[in-house]
Amino acid sequence: MLCIAAFIVLLVLSAVSARYRRLLGKAASCTWRRVTLRPCDTTFRDDLKNSLLAPLAVRSPRLVRPASIAIEVLAWVMVLSMIVSLYIVGRSGLNLVVxxxxxxxxxxxxxxxxxxxxxxxxxxxxxxxxxxxxxxxxxxxxxxxxxxxxxxxxxxLRTWEGAEFASASATYLEGYREGLPVAVEVIDPGCRFCAQLFRNVEESGLAQTHNVTYRVYPTASSWGDKFEHSALIARYLTAIQLHEREAALAGENTTDWLILEQIFGGKNASREDWQVWFNETATDEEAVAQLHTWLSDAGYDAAGIAQIDDLAASPEVADSLAAVRQSVEDDIRTVSIPTMILDGRLRTGVVSIDDLRAAR
Structure with a gap:
């Protein structure tokens, strides 16, 4: 390993001074033979070691052997560190692209x-x-x-078609219109970047040129849901979609979009963002009560709200959310939320207003 470590050091030094280039050639030859599992046929390794140990041999001969072992260990550490670093850089670059x-x-x-x-x-x-x-x-x-x-x-590398990932009960921002391409957002109600993307979509006017829909995906961690009440909100949004599926073509926002508008852009009486309130302040009972309030504001009576409650707790909603999770993890295979399918591309993170307008 000593000749490999020396090659690395000399490669750097040769870039700033020509005096090291002769030694670099010897180190490269020795390194190539070692990498190809052949013994080094030069005396470069011994010459290098002797040059490092000669001053010590004069002053403290007893320390030559321990120092020789230390040099070998240091060389191993240096080479292994370089291999690990190259692996991490390569893996990180591949992940960034994919x-x-x-x-x-x-x-x-x-x-x-x-x-x-x-x-x-x-x-x-x-x-x-x-x-x-x-x-x-x-x-x-x-x-x-x-x-x-x-x-x-x-x-x-494929062409992504949003229509393939829209659910059968999908609702659309400002209603569905025949002939327009479909754009799909994968969102978590508790993610602040999903809120930013939601606002960018509205401000860009994307709904004028695309049928914009969403798939709700509560992110999880090793200790449970990453954001408090995301799973609860996801159940209610899905229940509303299923309940109002016939109204999805009506040319106006359905109740689930009105609730998303509040969560991603509204504030409560204390001027606290609703999203922050759900994530950090609300109890389970308070969260359900607020969803009931928004349902009532949208025109639901007590019987209608009870229907949504029952549907939110039903196997049908659980199966629908499980299908979304399977699609996100196995088909879309994203590791980041929000993710957006737009104009044949899969985009991760917040898409800027300018990019959304360019997609029009």
Whole structure:
């Protein structure tokens, strides 16, 4: 490993000074033979070691052997560190191209990715597994995750059709109109970046040129739902979609869109964003009561609200949300929310107003 480590160091030094280039040639020859599993046929390794140890041999001969071992260990550490670094850089770059984030397990931790809430890839982080003593599982999950990334490459090169991912009970911003392409947002009611995308879509006027719909996907973590009440809101939104499916073509927003408008853009009497209130303040009872209030404002009477309550707790809604989860995780294969299917492309993170207008 010493000649490989020396080659790395000399490669850097040769870029700034020609005096090291002769040694670089010897190091390269030795390194190539070592990489191809052949013994080094030059004395470069011994010459290098002797030049490093000669001053020590004069002053403290007894320390030559320990120092020789230390040099070998340092060389191994240096080479292994370089291999690991190259792997991490390569893996992160591949993830960035495929998923729009360099860290699949925590998309928000990648400073190069768009504004997103992380979905994760369902695996335990590498170092968490190592610290838990599951070394085999750590490497197994790592290589399985890398394999999933490679297998997702073809899907990123395809043409994405929004209509393929709109549910049978989908409702549309400002109503459905024949002949317009379909744009699909994958959103979590608790994600602040989903709120930003929602506002950008409205401000851009995308609904004038596209049939804009959404799939609601409450993100989860190892300890449960990532955002308090996202799953509750998702059940009610889905129940309203199923209940008002015949009204989806009526040319105006259905009740689920009115509720999304409040959650993503409204404030309560205390001037607190409704989304923040649901995430950080509301109890379960208060959250349900507020949803009831919005249903009442939309024209539902007590009997109608009771119907929505029953439907929200029904197997039909649970199956619908399970189908969305399967589609997001297995078909769309995103690790970031929001994700948007628009004009044949899969876009992760907040799409800017200018980009939305350009899609028109």
């Amino acid at each position: 998923y729009g984030t360099c860290d699949k397990q925590n998309a928000q931790a990648c400073t190069l990715s768009a504004e997103v809430c992380s979905v994760g890839d369902g695996t335990t982080p590498f170092w968490d597994s190592i610290l838990a003593g599951n070394v085999i599982g750590a490497f197994g999950d790592e290589f399985a995750s890398l394999g999933d990334t490679f297998s997702a490459i073809p899907s990123r």
